[in-house]
Amino acid sequence: MTIRPVQWKKGEVVLIDQRVLPGKEIYNSYRTVESVARAIETMVVRGAPAIGVTAALGVRLVVEKNKATSAAPLRKALLKAIERLGATRPTAVNLFWALERMRKVAADESLDTPAKLKRAIAAEADAVFQDELDASRALSDFGSQLIGKGARVLTHCNAGALATAGDYGTALGVVKAAHLEGKAITVYADETRPFLQGARLTAWELCKENIPSFLITDSMAGHLMSRGEIDVIVVGADRVAANGDTANKIGTYTLSVLARENKIPFYVAAPLSTIDLATKTGKDIPIEERHEREVTHAGGRRVAPEGMAVRNPAFDVTPAKYVSAIITEVGIARPPFKKSLAELKRVVG
Numbered sequence: 034m035t036i037r038p039v040q041w042k043k044g045e046v047v048l049i050d051q052r053v054l055p056g057k058e059i060y061n062s063y064r065t066v067e068s069v070a071r072a073i074e075t076m077v078v079r080g081a082p083a084i085g086v087t088a089a090l091g092v093r094l095v096v097e098k099n100k101a102t103s104a105a106p107l108r109k110a111l112l113k114a115i116e117r118l119g120a121t122r123p124t125a126v127n128l129f130w131a132l133e134r135m136r137k138v139a140a141d142e143s144l145d146t147p148a149k150l151k152r153a154i155a156a157e158a159d160a161v162f163q164d165e166l167d168a169s170r171a172l173s174d175f176g177s178q179l180i181g182k183g184a185r186v187l188t189h190c191n192a193g194a195l196a197t198a199g200d201y202g203t204a205l206g207v208v209k210a211a212h213l214e215g216k217a218i219t220v221y222a223d224e225t226r227p228f229l230q231g232a233r234l235t236a237w238e239l240c241k242e243n244i245p246s247f248l249i250t251d252s253m254a255g256h257l258m259s260r261g262e263i264d265v266i267v268v269g270a271d272r273v274a275a276n277g278d279t280a281n282k283i284g285t286y287t288l289s290v291l292a293r294e295n296k297i298p299f300y301v302a303a304p305l306s307t308i309d310l311a312t313k314t315g316k317d318i319p320i321e322e323r324h325e326r327e328v329t330h331a332g333g334r335r336v337a338p339e340g341m342a343v344r345n346p347a348f349d350v351t352p353a354k355y356v357s358a359i360i361t362e363v364g365i366a367r368p369p370f371k372k373s374l375a376e377l378k379r380v381v382g
Contacts, residue, residue: 036194036238038078039086041162044097046090048078051195055237064098066091066114073121073128076228080196081271081307082165082203085127088118092135093158096151107147111139111154123319124280124348126272130306131161165198168304169206171362176207176267176302179358179365182216184264187254189223190282191234192269192302203269203302205238207360212244220246221263223254225282227327227345251284258295266292267360270303277353277370278315279303283346289355301351302360305381308374315350323347 040047046063052075053059061077063069069091072078078087095114101107115132122128138157144150180186186208193205201209211218220239225231232248239246249257257263266288272280279285279301292299312318325343329335337343359366359373363380366373 035200036241037199038080038195039083039090039162039198041090041093041158044094046087046094048072048087049195050077051079051234052076054195054233063091064094066094066117069094070117070121073118079230080191080269081125081127082169082197082304083195084122084125085131085306086162086165086198088121088128089131089135089158089161091118092132092139093155096154099147101147104145104147104150107150108139111150112136115139122321124271124321126309126312127304127306134161162198165304165306166200168306168362169197169201169203172203172302172304172360173201173206173210175362175365176204176300176360177210177214177216179298179300179360180207180211180216180218180265180267184211184216184218185221185262186211186218187221187223187257187263187266187288188235189231189251189266189268189285189288190225191230191238193235193238195234195238196269202238203304203360204267205235205269207267207300207302208244209242212242218245220244221254221257222246222248223251223284223288224248225284226251230282251287254288255291258291258297263295263297265298265300267300267302270301270307271348272312272318273301273303273308273359273374274312274314274318275310275371275374276314277356277359277366277368277374278318279351279353279356279359280315280318280320280348281351283349286349286351289351293355298357299351299355300358300360301356305361305363305378308359308361308378310375310378315352318348318350320349321347
């Protein structure tokens with residue numbers, strides 16, 4: 034089936050509200066840059082590739098509404114929008130990849146009339162969307178090669194269609210491709226505290242796709258690994274450093290250490306837009322801290338006592354030494370990642 038969390042319809046950005054899944058399937062329309070920025074910040078849309086696509090479409094809104102009669106004020110409005118959207122989520126490098134593409138178009142002085150600038154911005158936003166769709170499909174096909182028949186696959190957070198432009202996804206895209214190839218896999222999905230992306234979103238996608246699966250709490254993963262009930266782990270990423278260190282949803286690092294202890298392959302599925310060669314190691318990746326309410330409340334109800342201090346880092350960093358391979362849309366990178374990732378990036382210039 035087709036899942037499209039991000040869409041462009043009739044001059045508006047349309048997002049499925051991932052905060053209310055699986056209970057409700059609600060699509061909201063956004064008409065302003067500020068409303069799109071708030072949707073990203075408040076997790077209406079999440080997942081690094083989906084955030085990048087949403088931001089590009091958010092920039093496109095400027096040319097839909099702007100009435101400038103010369104290129105200069107329109108260009109100024111575009112750059113202001115790019116700055117606002119760039120301040121939404123610091124860890125997801127796909128956001129900056131997409132916005133840099135939009136910035137290059139906005140800054141192109143050869144686009145010297147509003148009409149030229151509007152056409153170019155619209156075309157680039159469409160290209161970002163399509164490139165993400167194509168990358169996820171190609172990545173999924175490459176990753177499926179690493180999944181054996183009858184494999185029991187553990188995943189964390191949500192890295193499916195909901196986390197991308199749609200259709201496949203990254204880590205869950207690999208799972209979907211293996212399932213469609215008839216490999217008779219079974220998925221174990223971590224619930225992923227505190228925001229429950231696994232329980233709410235990954236489980237929803239797995240049910241939609243009729244993929245055999247079990248939902249487990251995060252703390253059960255090590256137990257299942259120790260009993261030989263997990264064959265492979267596949268996760269997504271929000272940023273991959275040049276040396277292969279990987280930032281992903283909090284709890285991923287723990288899985289990687291357990292995977293090493295139990296001799297289980299640990300794969301990261303991420304499009305090239307997630308690989309940031311300008312970031313040398315994981316120590317250089319900014320880690321977003323989110324609101325304490327995500328920890329103190331569940332389902333809108335307080336579960337922790339008033340006055341209790343909270344730490345809520347949204348991501349952790351998995352050292353490259355724990356990563357077996359990184360799956361991209363142009364091939365599979367293996368250690369040493371500093372060399373293999375640079376070679377894959379060169380494939381697309």
